[in-house]
Every structure is written in C-alpha cells, then in structure tokens.
Amino acid sequence: MNLINTKRQALKLKICDLAQLVGVDSSLISRIISGKRQPTLTQLKKISEVLSLDYYLLLKEFLSNQVFELLSPYPGIAEEVIAVAEERITYLTGKDKFKVIKLSQPVTKLLNEAEQHHKKWQSKKPLDGVQVQKMQEFFHTAYTYESNRIEGNTLTLSETHLVINDGITIGGKSMREHLELINHKEAIDLILDFVKNKIHFNAFYLKQIHQLVLKGIDRKNTGVYRSVPVRISGSAHLPPEPYMIDKLMEDYFLFYEMQRKVLHPIILAAEMHERLVSIHPFIDGNGRTSRLVMNLILLQNGYTLVNLKGDPEKKASYFKALEAVQVNHENKHFHQLIAEHAIASLQEHIHLAG
Numbered sequence: 001m002n003l004i005n006t007k008r009q010a011l012k013l014k015i016c017d018l019a020q021l022v023g024v025d026s027s028l029i030s031r032i033i034s035g036k037r038q039p040t041l042t043q044l045k046k047i048s049e050v051l052s053l054d055y056y057l058l059l060k061e062f063l064s065n066q067v068f069e070l071l072s073p074y075p076g077i078a079e080e081v082i083a084v085a086e087e088r089i090t091y092l093t094g095k096d097k098f099k100v101i102k103l104s105q106p107v108t109k110l111l112n113e114a115e116q117h118h119k120k121w122q123s124k125k126p127l128d129g130v131q132v133q134k135m136q137e138f139f140h141t142a143y144t145y146e147s148n149r150i151e152g153n154t155l156t157l158s159e160t161h162l163v164i165n166d167g168i169t170i171g172g173k174s175m176r177e178h179l180e181l182i183n184h185k186e187a188i189d190l191i192l193d194f195v196k197n198k199i200h201f202n203a204f205y206l207k208q209i210h211q212l213v214l215k216g217i218d219r220k221n222t223g224v225y226r227s228v229p230v231r232i233s234g235s236a237h238l239p240p241e242p243y244m245i246d247k248l249m250e251d252y253f254l255f256y257e258m259q260r261k262v263l264h265p266i267i268l269a270a271e272m273h274e275r276l277v278s279i280h281p282f283i284d285g286n287g288r289t290s291r292l293v294m295n296l297i298l299l300q301n302g303y304t305l306v307n308l309k310g311d312p313e314k315k316a317s318y319f320k321a322l323e324a325v326q327v328n329h330e331n332k333h334f335h336q337l338i339a340e341h342a343i344a345s346l347q348e349h350i351h352l353a354g
C-alpha cells in the first residue's frame with residue numbers, strides 16, 4: 001500500500017503513531033504497508049480519514065493489489081482473465097441499466113411505425129434550400145410558441161412569428177416574454193449547429209443550451225446548476241436537494257453514454273428529457289432545456305422536432321405522464337406520448353416535403 005506509506009512519511013508519522021490513530025496494532029500497519037496483509041474496508045476507510053487520503057484512490061490500490069495477488073501465479077493467462085472479467089462486468093452493468101427500460105407492447109408498435117416514417121423522411125432528402133428554409137421557419141415558430149406556452153408565455157402563434165422572424169415587438173407584452181421567444185429560437189439554431197458539427201452531448205453542451213434559454217433574463221443562473229431547493233408547482237414530484245445535483249448529473253450523462261447506442265432514439269430522447277426535468281438541475285428553464293435536449297437527440301438520429309403542445313389539456317397530459325414516471329416509476333405513458341408526437345412530426349414533414 002504505497003499511498004499509505006508515502007502520505008505517512010510526508011506527515012512524518014511513525015508507524016506506531018498511525019496505528020494508534022487508526023486504533024489497530026503497529027504490526028498490522030507494518031504488514032499492510034509491506035503488502036503482507038490486506039486491510040478490511042473499515043480499516044481502509046479509517047486510514048483514509050486519518051491521513052486525509054481519497055478513499056476511492058485507496059480502494060482502487062487495494063483492489064488492484066488483490067487482483068495482482070490472485071493472478072500473479074498465472075502470468076501466462078492473466079491478461080486474458082482480466083479481459084474476460086472486464087467483458088462480464090460491462091455486460092452486467094449494461095444489462096442492468098437496460099433492464100430498467102422496459103417497453104410496453106403499444107410503445108414497441110409505435111416505434112416500428114416511426115421507423116417506417118423515418119425511412120420515408122430520409123428518402124426525401126436532400127430538399128431544396130428554399131424549401132428547407134420555409135419548413136424550418138414554420139416548424140421552429142410552432143415549436144417556440146408551444147414550448148414557451150407550456151411555461152406560461154402569453155404571446156400568440158402569430159405574435160411569436162412576428163417576434164422571432166421579423167424582429168417586431170408586441171405592444172403591451174413584457175421584455176421577458178419577448179426574450180423567451182428570441183432565446184428559444186436561438187437555442188433551436190444552436191442545437192442545429194450541434195447536429196451539423198456532430199457534437200458529443202455532455203454537460204458542457206447542456207449548459208450552453210441553458211445559457212441561451214435564460215440569456216438576458218437571469219444572468220446569475222444561466223448555465224449553472226442550482227444551489228437551492230426547488231419545487232414544481234402543482235406537482236407531487238419533489239426534485240432532489242441541491243447537494244445531490246452534481247452526482248445525479250454525472251449519472252445522467254453516464255446513462256447517456258451507456259444507452260446512446262442501445263436504446264431506440266425516440267426512447268433515448270424521451271428518457272433524457274424526463275430524467276433531466278425530474279432532476280431539475282437549474283433554478284429556471286428546466287422544461288424548455290429538457291425539451292431542447294430531447295430534440296437534439298432526435299435530430300442527431302435523423303428524426304424531426306417533437307413539439308409538445310401548451311394548451312391546457314395537452315399540457316396536463318404531458319405533466320401527468322411525467323408524474324407517472326416520477327411517482328409510480330411507470331414510463332409507458334411518457335414513452336407513448338413522445339413516440340406519438342415523433343410520428344406526427346415525421347408525417348407533417350413528409351407531407352410538406354411533397
């Protein structure tokens with residue numbers, strides 16, 4: 001255990017001093033340091049605290065010593081054994097995470113249907129430049145309108161069009177409402193850039209999206225995880241306390257890494273949406289950011305924008321589907337909702353492409 005000895009010497013601690021602080025015999029510490037004896041996990045934890053050493057680094061050294069002890073008598077096959085063990089671990093963890101995502105029969109049926117439309121949509125490409133521009137103006141305006149409407153923005157669809165495409169301001173409406181629309185349109189352009197540049201989605205890009213959503217609205221909180229508790233009004237789901245956010249967001253991106261090539265893109269997009277909005281890592285703008293993340297994933301996989309609607313009835317069923325996952329761990333309604341919207345969007349795109 002070199003880490004222990006190096007730190008002990010740096011602190012000028014005698015073996016008997018360290019033993020006393022840890023509450024064990026000096027001979028045990030000597031044997032641990034010389035590698036003749038493996039510490040228990042409790043002893044290892046105590047040593048890490050006494051020496052202010054990172055427990056996980058110590059644990060890593062401890063486990064690799066154990067593997068070494070086990071394999072050193074078999075040098076001829078040691079590497080092969082490690083490779084087989086590694087494969088099993090990857091399989092087990094991957095399978096375990098995959099098991100969490102069960103697809104219901106109706107969802108599987110919808111995914112098959114979506115695949116057909118996806119093929120047809122791909123066959124329409126490349127589209128004429130002017131046609132692309134017109135279609136984007138239409139879909140981006142509708143998406144900006146609905147996503148902000150969910151959040152409470154009061155501008156109508158035609159007012160949204162005037163603000164984001166013609167730069168016209170609407171009398172009697174606040175600066176904030178205008179900024180929400182302009183920012184959202186810019187955020188769509190940002191995710192299109194991400195798709196073009198084939199970025200690998202991670203925390204850096206997530207924060208860039210969020211930064212745009214709240215640009216000019218809340219400078220202090222743009223692109224940073226919250227440090228205060230939040231509540232979602234009207235929801236039974238309690239977002240996690242702020243001290244858990246870093247760890248949960250690490251898991252969030254780990255989930256993405258593990259599942260991005262395993263799950264169907266529509267399910268991956270739905271999961272990344274639901275998981276983000278359930279963590280609610282930002283003070284504000286979580287809903288809009290999560291919907292943009294979902295659409296980034298769909299676009300990266302050749303699908304078209306999913307536009308969840310903000311009228312009271314549709315909004316209520318969207319929130320209900322989210323709550324079913326959060327409270328009852330029941331994801332089929334949310335998967336179904338996103339798959340249905342993905343199909344509707346593909347159909348509309350195919351129709352307009354002629």
Ligand SMILES: Nc1ncnc2c1ncn2[C@@H]1O[C@H](COP(=O)(O)OP(=O)(O)OP(=O)(O)O)[C@@H](O)[C@H]1O
Nearest residue numbers: 151232235237277284285286287288289319322323
């Ligand atoms: N159980 C739930 N009920 C309602 N909304 C939920 C629930 N879980 C997550 N949400 C999400 O939270 C968002 C609203 O969160 P909040 O009121 O904090 O506003 P926000 O973070 O500014 O999001 P938005 O961009 O929609 O305004 C909704 O758009 C929805 O996506």
